[in-house]
Amino acid sequence: MSRTPARGTRARRLAVLAAMVLVTGTTRFLAPDSAIATATTEADYSARVPGCAGLDRLEIPASVMSLPTTGGRVESTAVMTSLVSGETIRYCQVDADIFPVDPAAPDIRMRVDLPYDWNRKAMMFGGGGYNGTIPDLTENVPFGPTGQPAPLARRYATFASDSGHQQSPAAPPSLDGSFGLNDEALNNFAAGDALKKTRDASLFLIRHAYGTKPAEVYFAGGSTGGREALDVAQRWPTAFDGVISAYPAWNNLSEILDLGYLAHVLSRPDAFPGAEKQTLLYNSVMDACDGVDGLRDKVISNPGGCHFDPHTLRCPGGADAGPACLSDPQITAVTAMSSAFRWPYRIASGETGYPGFPFLSGADMRTPFLGFGSSAPADPMPVTSGYGMQYWDQWVKYFLTHDPRYNSLEVNPLDPGQWLGRISYLSTIEDRNNADLGPFARAGGKLILLHGAADELVSPRSTSDYYQRVRDVLGPGPTRAFLRYYVVPGSNHANFGTPAFAASWDSLTALERWVEKGQPPANPIVADANHDRTRPLCEYPDWPRYRAGDPNSASSFLCTR
Template identity: 80%
Template sequence: MTIPAPVMSLPTTGGRVTSASVMTSVVSGQTIEYCLLGADIFPVDPSAPAIKMRAALPHGWNRKAMMFGGGGYNGTIPALTMNVPFGPADQPVPLARRYATFASDSGHQSSAAVPSLDGSFGMNDEALKNFAAGDALKKTHDASLFLIRRAYGKNPSEVYFSGGSTGGREALVVAQRWPQAFDGVISAYPAWNNLSEGLHLGYLAQILSRPGAFPGPAKQTLLYDSVINACDGLDGVKDKVISNPRGCHFDPHVLRCMGGADAGPNCLSDPQIRAVIAMSTPFRWPYRIASGETEYPGFPFLSGADMRTPFLGFGTTAPANPMPVTSGYGLQYWEQWVKYFLTRDPGYNSLDLDARQPGKWLDRISHLSTIQDRNNVDLRPFARAGGKLIMLHGAADELVSHRSTNDYYQRVRGMLGPEPTRAFMRYYLVPGANHANFGTPAFAAGWDSLSALERWAERGQPPRNPIVVDVNHNRTRPLCEYPGWPRYRAGDPDSASSFVCTR
């Protein structure tokens, strides 16, 4: 089937269904029969790659649709049987609820061993805008709704979006740019200020590459354990979770090796202390960029981040040229950005670029900021259209700073006012949760945000006293609206009823 170009509100040269097959899968314990469609959306620039997308159209359709966001640099199509970010294990995923689900690769196909770390598509302007500005989101949305109409003979009654990390940024993009396209949005750990975070990562890459500055895994564990020991009980109970990160004040100098020289795994040298402080301190650049951003707030490594997932944080080896696959995810992300987004020179050494003094690259950085920093906080059009937004972040996120999401939420409240914001938006900070429940977080978050969003968008019932489950440890906590956090009162420390949300 041809997908006509006019059904998409952004420029394309149309599209085509490339495959269609009846699938029978066990999803959330249920046997689901659905039609799986594959399609290409063709670019305007003939040298740009097509957007590859899929849609799962279930028998017994519930008249609703769910679009999934991606991760990192995208480059693959998310599984249409997936759950929403931080979704619970004991509730059916969207397809098992008979949602029509759809997603795309955002306009390029990865060839990397870690698909989400291939930025080579950034050499093409249309592919760059499809990914970074979010153009592929609306094109995929429009093409998918066209196919849903052809399959079922009617439009969905509700269309939702969910995503985390890059997908969380994409969730905010659709609310900002196309306020009438989605009835509700779940945005988890959103990398909304993508370029700003990149500048901070570039600064850290240079610092961590200096001789003796990189703290290896043993020292990362030492730092993590020391922070937990210092701050764990401040919320009233020792449970390996720091519930109030802003109340945790830890000075890494207490771990200083005698004389400041590296003396083994039980202390930090002066260069390592400087590196740790740089990671957890706001990075401010001494120049203007067109997006208006001026800083990135730093990562919460001194407020209880789980240092035992080094791939997302420091990595296990120092940054170098070329960037080792054993360095942190964010540092590899930076290298791809420098090579393909900024300089468009695959041979460029990313450690040669000083994020504090970019020299001849400043104009290009400023231009990219208008594409990558999706920082429009005027969500009034989305609210007027009846849209509802649930935003989530883990307070121990190693890859996208929760402080950045705090900032975005506060900006929205500052523009719209507290009550108008609360009428359509909720933001929850989950203590102990890390990035996407990767590895073995202190608190592996699980909450049925989709049912909460359905009740809010369809029946006007906002979330009320939600409870989040630690899916690894069979314990619960109240899910507190930011800036609230759960303080222990009395009773079973594994029960949410023993805590109260406080400020």
């Protein structure tokens, strides 16, 4: 899908375009940046540098964005020199605001990094949690390789936004849902409207900086960013040439209902397993299941083959008897977290449940913040409770009830009563569950989907469910023509803390080859960023079985099912 600029007249105009900006139908000549190269041939594109000074205070017309705004403006520009992936990179950093239609709604704050020696490609990054901050545009893609350069170091133009609201400095990172009181801000975040607005405004600035549009535009995100990656493929199938979606929270409302149910269960008397009991559970699962894939290495490669009964850890009589066993309420809580949750009512998105988390399949209990947390849910919600419990609390206060003082534990996901109508409405915004990716595929788009098998915050079972839905709609052959899905054994959510296997794979190069050369990923290898070992990256539902040889080498494993 590589696009080549037209020859002839257009090429001769490049020197003029480098110093000219079109603003709402009028031509404004800018003082040339002293570093701007005069490009007159196609070969000079890669040597072009951005017209940074010419972008300062530039108005962004509302007409360049396909969704309603009142335009935008560049607020600042600066030529930066940063160490990115071990290399000194010079780039123009552009900060801009996109203005809302509702005067009471916050701006979308966005940033574009424009490198010198641009490679004529662009990369948009997704966010995380409730967003509220602009992602670091110098970072790598989710589960990205430790030994390969990040997109900016590859001379990508990189861009992202805060998704249309600004997090309070007093709130834990990515856990401020207060913007949900405003409908436009809610739609910018939950429905993904800010994604397209940011994409359109960023491409407008890229064209003005370099005098041409990108040849390819990619998107990469994990968690909330993974949902955003699937959202852009679903809603705007021609907006991005390739997408990397990692551990995506695509059915956000459905997961929130499960998190609320688990908050209720864990808040019951004697139900919360403390740190010692979480370690007991983790070690017991490992003892029971590590090795069913042919190798004892603290990585459970075949979660489907792991069958562990938490009742084997039951305290005598079922009452709490210390750190060496689980009480009956704790067994109930552990079982609830790893089991599917179904609700007995209908919601507008059509979702009927959430498949639960793989805590009994070897998730690393040494990072409890993402799962159980270190203290039980309560009112007010402790910052030491699990991330998901705090996420639920913010959602109830600001998305559901619009009451910051509301006790989130008073909303019962099994019987929401007066809140059912609002829950059903929010499901149409937050569950991005359109499995018909045919328009994206027909436009030539390619999608790499990744999830860690031991993710304790967004269930890999949920991503497998979405993948199967796509196959059911399009068929196995057409799906494989544009989509690859990989589950990484031992990897948790975003390589947080100390996962059993910290996934590191150059998915961006694989995506580039697929989009630009028509070469799909072939026998990819994933490395463990924390240990000197590799594994084959198996297409779901395959998993890597150890056969013989060096246990740290991918060649010693065979993808099987």
